[in-house]
Amino acid sequence: MADINGKDSHEMAAREKLLEAQKDKEVRKPNGPEVTVEQEGGGEVRLEQKLGLMNGVTVIVGCIIGSGIFVSPRGVLIHTGSPGMALLIWTLCGVYSMIGAYCYAELGTAIVRSGADYAYIFEAFGPFLAFLRLWVECIIVRPCTTAIVALTFARYIIEPLFPTCDQPDIAVTCLAAVCILLLTFVNCADVTWATRVQDLFTYAKLIALAIIILTGIVQLGRGEVEYFKDPFANTETNIGEISLAFYSGLFAYNG
Known part of the structure; x- marks a missing residue:
């Protein structure tokens, strides 16, 4: 019995030395x-x-602002039919998004785990629904969002080349595919390259938004207020169109 205990103690000591090594x-x-x-x-x-700190700031700012703000305004205005209703939709979408942000802030403090939606659904509903949510995000949500942003970017790039006619769909699709492949390569190749590209696009988005805001203020200062004389004229009453306007607004607030 003593020999067995001695052998076990020697084996445990050898294992501890191996782990330390x-x-x-x-x-x-x-x-x-x-x-x-x-x-x-x-x-x-x-x-x-x-x-670094600024890299982290640009990543967060880039995620918050996103590219939806450059895609959605046209859809909101088309589906509402009037500037007044469009502004009302933007306000309601902002309130709705703020409530969602408060919910996520509460979840983040209550469930201190990495994984975001996956971790929260896992804690609340179990692993099966969390697994489904993760794969829906990977297979449907993220690829579709990336495709929308890439197609919009490609359309904006090609539009000056076709000022009097519609852009060829094949050209827009090919340019969008090239953009996706290029950014995928950059993110896989080196973190430094990816952060520089992220910084560049974040600064570009901030500058573009500043130009849009300043242009609007200048136009208001010049008295260009004809759209506010009857802001709710021709407002769309179809609930389906209003729902699409809400969807476009929430897409922008989603980043």
């Missing part, structure tokens, strides 16, 4: 810089920090 070793990432394993952190790996 593994903790002391350096771990190398493929084609990247070295990272070391923390000896007092439970075996956690410390990755090299490549994102």
